[in-house]
Amino acid sequence: MPDRAQGSTILMVDDDEDDRFLVKAALTRSGVQHQLVCVESGEAMIDYLLRRRRFADPKSAPCPGIILLDLNMPGMDGEHCLRELRAHEDFKHIPVVILTTSAAETDVKRCYQLGANSYVVKPLLMDTMVAALERICEYWFGLVELVPCD
């Protein structure tokens, strides 16, 4: 799908280096071909999307097809990011998949209320993590239509 190449990037927002590494490892082990770009904070996500500061070069910040968003982060947390995304004219259409350790009912409810597209609890085992990522990508990049990047 060359016409969608740019929109096939996955943007992962997570302050935890281990998690960023593990998701990358899981993606590598899966059959998923999509590019994974990771940022370590909500602030970095905004910079990335607005292509400023260290993401000033458009090549370093390909337009994301979906965003994997962690909730529990120092500074701008997941909910804050979600609010910013949904309030911004240019980014409100980007599907957001919450990927977090919290299975708390209140967190799930609030995230959907704030406009999250799905909510996934980080799987305990590598195998299940691989399977989860495969299904997420299959759904968002295979089954449903996304708004093409400019």
Place this chain on the structure above:
Amino acid sequence: MASAAENPAPMEAKEPWVAVGFLTLVIALIALGTIAVSNLRRLNGATNRLYLHPFQVSNAALNIRLALSESRLSMLALVHHDEPQHEAALREAIQDLPRHVAHSARIIERHFLGDRALVAQNKAALADWTRFQRAVLKLLEHDPQQARIRVLSEGTSRYEKLAAIQDEIIAFARRKARALLHEADRIRASSEAQLSLAFVITVAFAVVTSALVFFRTRRATSALARSGLQLAQANTELLRSNESLRRFAYVASHDLREPLRKILNFGQLLATEKSEQLDEEGAHYAQRMQDAAQRLDELIVNLLSYSRVGSQSEQQVAVNLDRLLIETTDDLALMLEESGAELHWADLPDVVGAPTQLKQLFQNLISNAVKFRKADTAPKIEITWRRDRERCVISVSDNGIGFEAQYAEKIFGVFQRLHSRDLYPGTGIGLAICQKIVEIHGGTISAHATLDGARFEFDLPLASEARNA
């Protein structure tokens, strides 16, 4: 920190001295009142004797003395023939004397408080005088000269003797009156003193009792206020500890499982990606590490579910246990079918409880019975009940492997296992959760080793219709 002594018990039970104080006061008042009344009676009697009897006696004696004197003068006038025109009147005056003095003599006889011999003497002398007068009057008829001589000779001495008796009676009556006056003064003074004492004691009792009641009430009130405050503090403390437990649950679910997840993931990466660099022993270690980490996760999850039991405030409603058991067996259908389990229950009553918790209670007990079944025997589970006043005692018995009687209590401990994990998987939280659920419903649960398995017994509050049935 609240000691038992500071907890105010109900006033009437705790303050018997109030009743004792009032009783003493009443008894003291009755005693003093009785003494004062008897004194007043005595005073009254004394007053009677003082003002009436001695007075009457002295009056009577004076009266007799005057009548006597008059009668003597009449007699003298008669025998000397001084006033012949009054002869008939003089005779009559003399003859009437006994009638004149009779009343006075009776008063003296009745009320004279002195020597009775004097009274007798008076009576005899009066009679003698009367006889003498009669004799003189008779003598006068035929021998006036002789009569005159008798009156002058015998009359004077008789008269003086009789007058002296009257004087003695009068003197005694006056003395007696003075003595009684003195006694009355004394009694009045002592009555006054007693009444004053009664008044002072009453006032003192009233003041002391009121003060005691006031201070004790204030103390009790402040103790009540204090314990109310302590209760409020304890309640706040409890809310805080509940909150921190919830916080712990959250932290446990997040922060504890977070590194665990990484151990598992990196362990798996090690076992797979780097498998060629590990020898057989290394791979074995990695596997054991993985197993332990997974078990730890299971423990955290179970601990969480244990701590969550009852933390969500589920409404207590009337629950139809028959329907609840049908739902429960539906949920466990696969397990029951695979094990070939037979489950029987009698018509169960309606109880009051939290439906989710009660479902978990039955679920845990039934799945326990299936899990701990004898290797070659299909599980047989029997649920019966009996009524115990406002509650129903439900018993779940099975034909499983049972347990040794000594573990009947230990079995409900958190993470308490009686068998190896290899034989029977699980963390040992199920019965701990059951116990917590039953306790939330105000009951107790007990485990009994039976001849062919185990029996669990617990009690739940009956619903009001079932209670009245």
